[in-house]
Amino acid sequence: MGASHDAEGDQEARGMASLLAARRALRAGLEKSRALSHALAPRLEAIQARLAAMEASVRPIRAPREALATAGPNIDRAVGPAAAVLKVFDAVHGLEPPLLDRAAVAADLPGYLTVLAQLEAALRLLADNCGLATQWLSDIVAYLGERRLADACFVAGLAAALDRLRDDAASADLDAGLLAAALDLLEAEFRRLLKDHSAPLAMKDPAAGGSDPPAVVPSRIPPSVVYKLSLILDRLAANGRLDHCSSAYADARGDTVSASLRALGLDYLKETSGDAQALSPSVERWGRHLEFAVHHLLEAERKLCVAVFERRPEAAPLCFAEIAARAGILDFLNFGRALAGVKKDPIKLLRLLDVFDCLNKLRLDFNRLFGGKACVEIQSRTRELVKTVVDGAVEIFEELLVQVELQRNLPPPVDGGVPRIVSFVAKYCNQLLDQPYRSVLTQVITIHRSWRKEVFNDKMLVEAVLSIVKTLEINFDTWSKAYGDSTQSSLLMMNIHWHFFKHLKGTKLGELLGDPWLREHEQYKDYYSAMFLRESWGTLAPLLSREGLIMFSKGRATARDLVKQRLKSFNASFDEMFQKQSKWVISDRDLQQKTCHLVVQAIVPVYRSFMQNYGPLVEQDVSASRYVKYSADDLDKKLNTLFLAKPGRPMRAGSFQIKNSDDKITSAMTGLYRSASTLK
DSSP states (O other), X not given: OHHHHHHHHHHHHHHHHHHHHHHHHHHHHHHHHHXXXXXXXXXHHHHHXXXXXXXXXXGGXXXXXXXXXXXXXXXXXXXXXXXXXXXXXXXXXXXXXXXXXXXXXXXXXXXXXXXXXXXXXXXXHHHHHHHHHHHHHHHHHHHHHHTTOSOHXXXXXXXXXXXXXXXXXXXXXXXXXXXXXHHXXXXXXXXXXXXXXXXXXXXXXXXXXXXXXXXXXXXXXXXXXXXXXXXXXXXXXXXXXXXXHHHHHHHHHHHHHHHHHHTTOOGGGGOOOSOHHHHHHHHHHHHHHHHHIIIIIIXXXXXXXXXXXXXOTTTHHHXXXXXXXXXXHHXXXXXXXXXXXXXXXXXXXXXXXXXXXXXXXXXXXXXHHSOSGGGHHHHHHHHHHHHHHHHHHHHHHHHHXXXXXHGGGSOOOTTOOBOHHHHHHHHHHHHHHSTTHHHHHHHHHXXXXXXXXXXXXXXXXXXXXXXXXXXXXXXXXHHHTTOSOXXXXXXXXXXXXHHHHHHHTXXXXXXXXXXXXXXXXXXXXXXXXXXXXXXXXXXXXXXXXXXXXXXXXXOHHHHHHHHHHHHHHHHHHXXXXXHHHTTOOOSSHHHHHHHHHHHHHHXXXXXXXXXXXXXXXXXXXXXXXXXXXXXXXXXXXXXXXXXXXXXTOOOOXXXXXXXXXXXXXXXXXXXXXXXXXXXO
């Protein structure tokens, strides 16, 4: 029993050990299975995911054979163009590095433009074929979907992708902005070339002591650069960027011309003086600078503009018009308009004629440079200025005769000298009848009369100017009668007639008036000179009469008294006359010296002889100084100081202000007769 019991116990123990071992083995196997399961799970998921696509891909294979046979050729026809388009896309991407190279634009512009042309050709090919290829692919996808030859989800995905491709093609963004970036580089190079070759010209105004501006102004842009600009502009214009180029070109060249002109000193164009005399120097500079700007600067710019825009000729006029505006051509026209607005006087007439003459000389150049529609504002402003100048000049000229007549009632100069109006009108009318004013004024009045359908010619101009001079002559008698002293009246007439003779002889006006007319004034001068001497200094010599002074005829004392009495009368008359006439003026130096010589000859020899014969009777008297005030030499020196222009009175021509004939004349004209007439 015991042995049997032990045997059973051993058997149980071995069984338990086996169970434990089996349990451990099972547990280890389970752990391995779990680990394997975890390792296989991701792969199974990936396989499962691919199975769906594979199923969709192979599903058409499961379609009926006749359906597949029909679809095959259609698919081939659609895939072929699509593959060709993809090759073009690859080529476009291959052009990206050279087209984005900034250095290549300046280093090799023709080469860069060649690459750009390849890009443009590729984009045109894509634009022409991408939509067509996409449409064919869309038709095939629709075909597959309608016949259920492919999975519905797969077909929907293809359709969506094709829709996006179609939208991209429609938006012309096939190159992802590559063309725009290349055009930006070209535009930057266009601006750089302009900047590097658009430096202002270094010029000086001749009035400031410099030399005259160059007769021919170089374009400042070499032909090789002009060629590059033209090439760039052509490509940019072909891609819709012509306005950008025109604006950049007008900015650069307009500023260059403007800066070149400013170097001449154009501040005077902004002057606001209301006096034509003050503006006279500026008018001369205006004409010279405008002629230079038109003939040389703007002419050179027009030629340059035509060369740069050779391939786009329609843009050249607009661009040149902008350059001319920026250069300040309108400022020149505005200056002429401002001059036309100053107060009316004869000097203004001359300045208006200067303006017209300049514009007339430039007329053909203006028509050629600014004749197109692009320069309509310049044309309009020029026409307005010409009309204003013509109207203003004719208005002043037609008033001259009336204004001279109105001076008749103004008082003559208090010093008896030549009235400023006389010297002014003589010189002024001679200017009008001499070149260039004669032909210019004739043309101006002819134009003005033609607007009224009237006729005018050079002969009529001469007659009108001579009428002004002859009307002025009528004023002489009126002025001479305004003095209360006939001697001063004679002095005035002597002055005036001699001035006419001397200053008109040998001139155009004197030639037209004729030698008899001039000799008549010379004779009048002699007549009034003789009258002046007879009525003034000629009255002194009889005061030194020898009557009753035969030595010792009635006793020495009686003779001495007579000498004292006559010297006293002579001294009083001499002092009174000298004091009065020392305030008078003979405007012409030669006439002054000659008149003084005649006065001296009329008095000094008589006085010297009287004093030599009878002076000793008085000189020995204790009161001799009361009667012998002057020696003969003293009288000579004193008389030669008569009629001189007073110091501090500069010689200058007078002028007068033009108003309507029914207005009262004031201003500068009034002063011509009230001040000393030394041609002040």
